[in-house]
Amino acid sequence: MGYVPTDYDKYFEFNLVDFSNFDINIEPPTPPPLPPNNHQNNENQSNVNQNNNEEINANNNESDVINVEENLSNLNQDSSENTENTKIELNLNECEEEREKSAEIEINFNFDIVSYDLKDTKMNEKVNKEISNESTMENQKIDEKDMKIVSHSVNEENEVKIEQKQTNTKTLDFKDLKNLSIDEDGIDFTKYMQSETLTVEENFENEEILLLMDENSNQEIKTLEISQNNVIKDENYSDFDIIPMELIVHIFKFLNPSDLKCAALVSRRFLSACTYKKLNSKFMLHFVDSFYKQFAVSVAHFSDTFRPFPAISLSTGNFDYSSQSFWWDYGLNVEEIYFRNGILRKQEFEDIIRWTPKLKILKIESNSIFTTWKIRNDYSERILKFDNCYHISLSRNGVINRSIFDYVVFKAPNLRELDLSYCLARMNPRDKMAILDHLIFYLKGYGESIKLLNLAHTPTDDFFLQQLSEVNKLKLKSLSLTFNGCVTNSKFGLIPLLRKQDEIEDLNLSESPAVEEIILMEICTNLKNLKRLYLKKCSHVTDYSLVPVSKCENLVTLDISSCDLVTDEGIYNSLMVGTPKKNLKQIYFALLSNITEAMFVRLGTKFHEQITHLDLGGSTNLADDALQTIFNHFTKIRFLNLDSCCKISDYGITGKFQNQVYFSIKNLQGLRTFRMQNCYKLTDFSLIDAFQFIELRELFMARTHFSREGIEAMVKNCPAIEILDLGEVNGVDDDCVEIIVKNLQRLHTLKLNGNEKISAKIFDHIYKHCEVIKYLYLRNCPNLVTDKLNDQLYLMRSLRKVYLE
Known part of the structure; x- marks a missing residue:
């Protein structure tokens, strides 16, 4: 059905090409501050002012x-x-x-x-x-x-x-307002576009009044105040305007993108704060295919937007890349471009690069983009440079070759991060080895500045890793690869590479079956600065393999999910003994069937209030007592995964048992993502009593036994939910969906797969109450009649994709 963007922690995406009712209110750019007023009256205007004042006096x-x-x-x-x-x-x-x-x-x-x-x-x-x-x-x-x-x-x-009543006046054309010296908190002048000109009244030093006049009727439209600090005030002026802008920006740095979007609607001052460069970098302008073509909007319409989005994502084949007016006006603000889909001609790509001189991140992750490219190595290609670009991603490209690699990568002299993940798996062995050999050639000549190399899901062997270890100037901070070689020779392959790259902080060896005890010994011995270690689905990792992890004193993240041979002893020897792990914050222990409840209790007591991300999905031995320990000690958790933890019950969630109250999940007030799918022992009591999370954004509780009563209490106490999964929940019907969309004003993704009680009435409820819905998952809903579905979906202009099959 098409690519569905996941929820990014870094970006909040505005999908702006689908429909005319966009996710944000686009306002004109804030005019600059008015210049200091010169109090010397112009002699040539004195007579005009005198006549004007006499006319005003006659009316008094x-x-x-x-x-x-x-x-x-x-x-x-x-x-x-x-x-x-x-x-x-x-x-x-x-x-x-x-x-x-x-x-x-x-x-x-x-x-x-x-x-x-x-x-x-x-x-x-x-x-x-x-x-x-x-x-x-x-x-x-x-x-x-x-x-x-x-x-x-x-x-x-x-x-x-x-x-x-009147002083020195001068008439300005509406376009001249952009040159006025007005502070960040500007006025939306598009409200007064009835008149082609505006009249500005100049009064005292440091105070000016901006008077908007209708030249046709000679009537005053609006009088605006500009205070001593050049801040325009109108009838919407509020107490928020007395808060220093520096303080507002500092507070907003702690908000997630969704909260920033809502805060921008509070006042003009908050809106100006949200346009601060470091805050604005959290937002991405995302162009997608229009569900209904009549709602598609020309790209040129966004060239005059007041908010300079530094990141643009393109997931459409209908994007007007040749819209010069858009790139001329908007290109100077662009620092990141993400090509996800569509056909992009090479000449259009070169024009975009010329129009975006501040480009820092370039991602081309679509197989269809390079299909029509022909590299001629002519003069126009040679002079093209990405001088400021430090990150290039060619991930998921199965048609990449040496000429395309040279054309894109060699143009960035300041490149520091290179991502080639998932792009060589579908190639034949000959082409794959040719690309890897060419990568070694590039790193030997130009790789001195490379700090991040991502080759995840790109199978590599000992010969390639040996060549990589021989690159003298290469000093990596982050390395991701899939290792399929052997470790019988400690002087060849991965081990020499680990000894040479002793500055690595992030190491990802997920799904590498060749990772064994000797590899982990070299990792923990040589990588003194190691902070993040990912060993997911490394099937040969055992308890003995994890013992060297105890030496990693700077460890922040440890992922050993799906390592079936790991038991309590391995976790105890790696985390409980040796150097204290004072910086450890993220633990991923999903699908570890050999971990007992006692080990979960030990984790809670050992890392008191340290852990922010805890993944225990599929832990069949996790029961209520261990959950109570977690809720008592891990009160700063932001991400919690309890999928398929079938032993937990209402007592584990609420902490209430036989008139006794212990530790409830309510202690985790900072929880933002919670997964509890397949927890079939939980009832409505857990939702009514314990679910009170102001910051909860994502909730997954498919295949549970909740009813309308519990869901209603949950949505009223968790108003910030944006992604909700209620697939195969028997208690969900049309009335329940109405309750959900009435209370969750931020909801943009709703999953109702496999619900037999819902009908086409849910579209009426969604249309009336949910204005920001983007994605609907309605697979395997037998009572959902789709005969008139097209007419109902037509009304929901914010909708992006509907999944019915």
Whole structure:
């Protein structure tokens, strides 16, 4: 049915080509800050300003305005003391000295009033005296030369309010707003596109008012305030704006991409914080094929988006690669391009590289892309360079050859990471050996800077590894390979390579049947900086093989899943004795059938509050008591896999047994991914009593015996779920699906495979309540009639893929 993107920890994908109702609100780019105001009035505009002000004054005949001389010191000394509602004219240029003494300045843009809080004692005495002597002059009018009628009043709190109707104005074209000096927290000017021009009013130093005028009707559309720090304020201004931007960005660094997306909808200031470069790198713009072609959107529409997405993913064959306007406007922001599918001509690829000079990560992981390429080695090919690119991935390419390898890899002089995983398995032995020999040639000549080499699921033998060990300048930090050779000779093959590459921190030997005791001895003896060791499905790993792991004091991750020969003794000798594993955080012990419950209890007491990822899937000996120990000691767990742990019951999850309360799964408040498929002993009581996780994002509980009551309690207490698997759960029906989509507003993937009670009504519920749904899995649902399914799916414009067979 097509490729389905998995949930990445690094990226949150926006799929933007499928439908017109996108996952994000695309707003125009924030205009830059307004330049400092020059307070010297232009002589050529003085007459125009005077005429404009006279027209404004004519409309204010109903109000009692008192006109006075240019200076407050010339006011009548015989006026009365009643000054609460007195209004007089004040020349702002003459009061510059008093205005500089003002401690607080506010602009009320609704009434065009500038308020000065006169906290200076001498100024208060002066103003009080002068204003009190002028209280009887209520009907006098005096025209000023530099500035027309301006009214001001003094209240009981000695606050002078100056009302200014119009000052120096200039008309700007809408396009010029991009050149205005406005801070990050900008205004969405597309709301005022009715008029082709805008009028900007210039007032005092450090304060400006942006007045939007409709040139056709000459009516004011909007008046916006720009405060002292050049932050535009409108009626949506909130208390969030007083929080320093640095503090907001620092807090947002701890949020996952989904939370950042929601936080950006809170206020304009939060939205500006989310566009910070380091935060924005967590998001990926993902173009996919349109389910309905009439909803497809041209690529050029995204060239003017205000958010500069640094990562772009392409999973469509209909992408308009030749859209020069898109790449010219958007290419300067792109740092990562991921080609997943489609046909890409070589000339288009070269144009994209030229338009993206800041490209750092290039991933071409599609067999169909290279099928039409012909490498001619002409001048245009030779001058093409990826100067800033440090990561290139050609994974899953079965048609790669030497010319394509040279064309892509040799163009990156600063390459540090090379991924060739899964790309040689389908080749014939002759072509595969030719590519591996050419890789050795490249590493000998240009591999000095290579720090990561990924050859996972690319079978290698002793001859290739011996050649790799002879590359003198190669100093790897991360190595992934599948080793199928032999270890009878310690001076040939993998062992010399491990002795030479003593700086490796990440080593992945998963699915390598040749890994035995001597290999692990060399690993743990020579790799002093080893942090992550992956030995998944290494069938020859035994208890004795794991003993050297006790020397790895910097170990952070250990994966020995599906190593069937490992027992309690091997885990005890590798983790419980020897050098303390103070940095160990991730343990993957899935499908270890020989591990007893006592070992799980020991793990809990040994690594108290250290572990964040724990995979015990398929552990048939894991029971309630061991689970209680885990919930007591591993309170910082973020990922927990209990799939097919058939012995656990409600007591193990809730900690309640015979009126006694022990340790509940509620202790794991930071849990984000939880797998509990095939746990058929669990009932609704576990969901009602224990499932209260604010941060839970992924929940897999297929083939369980939960009913509507338990599921309803769970979705109400876990509102952040994005991926939910309820396949083959008998209690799920149409009403249950309605409850789910009403409460889970972030849900984008819903799996309901094998549910016999659901019908086509679920599409109505999803359409009404779930606006972000992307993937639906509805295989083997016999009561789901698909006759009118096309019309129902047409309404759900956020939907990407539906799996029915």
